[in-house]
Amino acid sequence: MNYSGKKQLVRDVRFLSSGSCVPEKVLTNQDLERMVDTSDEWITTRTGIRERRVVDPSQAASDLAAVAGQRAMEAAGVKPEDLDAIIVGTVTGDHLFPSTACLVQAKFGATRAFCMDVSAACSGFLYGCELAHSLISSGKANLVLVIGVEILSKFTDFTDRNTCVLFGDGAGAAVLGVGDESHHIVSSHLGADGRYGSLIELPAGGSRMPITPEVMEQRLHYLKVKGNEVFKLGVRGMTEACIKALDDAGMTAADVDLLVPHQANIRIIDATAKRLEIEPERVFVNIEKYGNTSAASVPIALDEAVRAGRLKEGDLLMLVVFGGGLTWGSMLVRW
Ligand SMILES: CC(C)(COP(=O)(O)OP(=O)(O)OC[C@H]1O[C@@H](n2cnc3c(N)ncnc32)[C@H](O)[C@@H]1OP(=O)(O)O)[C@@H](O)C(=O)NCCC(=O)NCCS
Known part of the structure; x- marks a missing residue:
């Protein structure tokens, strides 16, 4: 893009929709009681967690991310080819590279979108939304799909009671687009x-x-x-x-x-x-x-x-x- 002589655009940005996808398999506190020295009572009173979802061995981050993204696009009435960018917040992507965002793009053919992952651990989705906000607000993009996905079960030590009770797998997404005075x-x-x-x-x-x-x-x-x-x-x-x-x-x-x-x-x-x-x-x-x-x-x-x-x-x-x-x-x- 040639910036010379261009006036700075500042547009309102809004959430157009949301979507999510969690694996079917449930791992309960009672299941964990059989794996490490812990109790349902300790986990619920110290954390509030009763159960968590875990993927099958064959599933990876881009699988859940694509479904959550698809659901968010359907809710917004947006087609994959309408997307200008896909941003995925994750620290448990399919590979160190290529990015999970690129893999998601290929899954639903969002051919116009540029793609990147954001590494900010639990803050990854909001970091992604902030980038999407800047892109849309400045006029560089009109529609951005932001996804937060994590497959923590594959990086969790199920012999360590200090960590294995805390985490679960899942994906959530939102389509961000141009807002107005009432939605932004x-x-x-x-x-x-x-x-x-x-x-x-x-x-x-x-x-x-x-x-x-x-x-x-x-x-x-x-x-x-x-x-x-x-x-x-x-x-x-x-x-x-x-x-x-x-x-x-x-x-x-x-x-x-x-x-x-x-x-x-x-x-x-x-x-x-x-x-x-x-x-x-x-x-x-x-x-x-x-x-x-x-x-x-x-x-x-x-x-x-x-x-x-x-x-x-x-x-x-x-x-x-x-x-x-x-x-x-x-x-x-x-x-
Ligand atoms: C992990 C967490 C639940 C521990 O709760 P806590 O009230 O801080 O617990 P404490 O550290 O005071 O006590 C831990 C004790 O419980 C024991 N314990 C730890 N996990 C246990 C479990 N699953 N079951 C039973 N006992 C457990 C520890 O061995 C320790 O015992 P000790 O005092 O004899 O050494 C809590 O600190 C937490 O949620 N922290 C944030 C988690 C996090 O970092 N998330 C990721 C980033 S957002």
């Missing part, structure tokens, strides 16, 4: 602090530590979490991200009709909502069914909230995420 993204805020990178990490499998028999013996090809430290930073990060987006919009938490937070732990969600003085009736929670699905958590919750009729036209929606990196973000949306 009002404000947003993203942040990161790489000094805390080791709090949630997958040590092996990248260029720092390729997978070898020794690495596998030490189980370093599975994700590691320092849960207690992440817990405190998560509550603070999500609360501050919401306040930043509200301040930028000249609003307060009292204006929010529905908060859709990252579903990592019910106690993190409750503590965040309490600090914001948002009562439980204005918070969407589905962690009991899926556990923490990382980048897929907010778009799955958003899709379920939409299908449950929890969002009316004109409602003020707050999306908020927090995860590995560390990364965090919030987005205030006039639905």
